[in-house]
Amino acid sequence: MALLSKAAVLLGKELRTEFRSRELLTTTVVFILTIVVLFSFTFDPSVSESRRFGPGLLWLAFLFAASLMLQPCFLREQTNDTLGALRLSVSDPFAIFLAKLAANTLFLLFTQVLLLPVFSILYNVPVLAAFPQLVLVMFMGSLGLSVTGTALSAISAQARMRELLLPLLLLPLLTPVLIASTEATAALLIPNPAMRWDWLGFLLGFDVVFLTALWLFGEYLLEE
Amino acid sequence: MTPASFSPTGIRFENIDKRYGGLYALRRVSLEISAGECVAFAGRNGSGKTTLLRIAARLARPSSGTVNFLSGSQEKLETQPTAGFVAHATMAYDELTAEENLLLFARLQGIAQPAARTETLLREVGLVDRRNSLVRTFSRGMRQRIAIARAMLNEPAVVLLDEPTTGLDPQGASWFAQTVRQLRDSGRTILMSLHGESEVSALATRAIRLDAGSVVADTRTGANFRSILAFANA
Amino acid sequence: MKKKILIAAVVVILMSFAAYAALLIAPTESKMGPIQRIFYLHAPAGMVSLLCFFVCFVGNFAYTLKRESKWDCLGVSAAEVGVAFCTVNIITGPIWAHPVWGIWWTWDWRLTLTFVLWLLYISYLLLRTLVEDPDRRALVSAIYGIFAFLDVPLVYGSIRWWRTQHPQPVIMGGSGSGLEPTMAKVFWFWFFNLVILMVFLVRERYRLEAMRGEVQLIEREAEAA
16 A cells, blocks of 8 residues: 555656656657658558558557657656665655556557547548547557556666667567557447457456566666 | 654674675675764775765665664664665756655655655755745755755654765855754764865764775774875875 | 587587488478478477577576576577577578468568567667676666566467458468378477577577676776776
């Protein structure tokens, strides 16, 4: 319980700093928007074609955006050695990871929900029919991105060439998330939307596996 | 600072080794520091001062050996208290205000009345007027004040100061010396790493010189005392 | 030193015999023709690379718990040898595929899985080159290695599941299934050989890594002094 309340305090700090500067959110939204526009040149964005390529396009854009958005996650904590202050204040370092991955999940989900209508208008794919289901899929996908991404940003923050390294470490690891989220999203964008609970269950499995791994091994990443 | 609500605590380092990638940062360091001592660590950059303080703060784990906090009767404490730690870095968030920083760490440390404690500390370090300013806008001296306030949140019996005067202007340094004097006089145990002689070093009751990760001199009085501190300039 | 030469000699003799067996003892496959003989190298190399990645995981896991550099050496040795075998598997695949299917590559689940695995462990090796401090490098890469290995069944599951729902070119059934008895014998002989080769390579690479660690330490000590 102490773990959760401390994580909540820290989550409050993450949200507060982000909403003060809005640096991460604005850059991520613009980045995804750019990809969505550029993608329209690579195929004929008619309704049927968009239904075929759209879900993959969206998730690929989210994956790239996440690998950029997660960069500063732990790097920022090195500037004034605030990571040290956090470690002195919190007895279980998992609280630090928990707060950060919750914040990242919320940021990603926010950008996704914001960009979904834009995507819908630009590519003529109706999304309102299954909007709540889409949000659920996006939440599970974002959680998967954030759990692994937060852990790997703690890794890449300790290496050289970290800007390039994080996507390289993260993207192959996210293959299962890309496949499952794309398939589940695709099934919700067809004329008769259907919830693919099997893929959603798969995403849940992914999230649980890596959350457990982070719980077991995360603290080693923060020690000196 | 606030009246003593802590029990005097000493520290015992036993055979501390710290290796980074096979290289020794500290080699077989054994020290016994009694409650209430004000210890100045001197030595070149890379002599192991910072590492020793970070180990005492439990930020770094020794490769071997143990650190124990001792109550007055030199018995090991059952639960290890967290020492107050002031690093050379501010250890505060630039994007938060002074008050938000202190409140955040007070809540994280589970301090009973975070708002009241924050208020008290802001007053003690003289930052009440700037409580709503972002730390980003602070001068080095003000950053040091917020760092001290953060370290004192849980009223630690042991205070660790890692090169606290570096980069401070004369007024900042003299305010800082004043604060260290108060901490020392309140009976707290102080371990600080210093560069050269200064107003702050004059407060030390014991001087220890480290070289290449080992203790090479340790004295409480005499001519030696000053030479150890002065030598630190080398 | 003598022991090493002896083992190397045994490996060379076994491998020559294996090559002989694949080219001349095993019967020619009726539909695919002689090109099918590359299968004896292709499939076991893939299997041995998986074995290597498992050994790497064991090294990584043990390192995070014990922090002894020997486990780190085992991790990097196994990963490198695994990537080498995986590369052999990926290169021999298209050589076999082109004459048989008329295409170099298809996104069949097995090929895709191998490719993703290859990328994961290339990233692991890359990460190692970018962390300066040996202890940090060992710890950080060990944890990435654990994450990568946990990902393997998930990648397998997702790709397998996804591909079975989509139309795909029909490829031979599971390896070994319905193999003609002589072919099966040659196949398993190859597998056995490659495992020995793998053990030999991992051992040598392990020694090299341990030696490198020592040299690095001496260099750094000299610098510090």
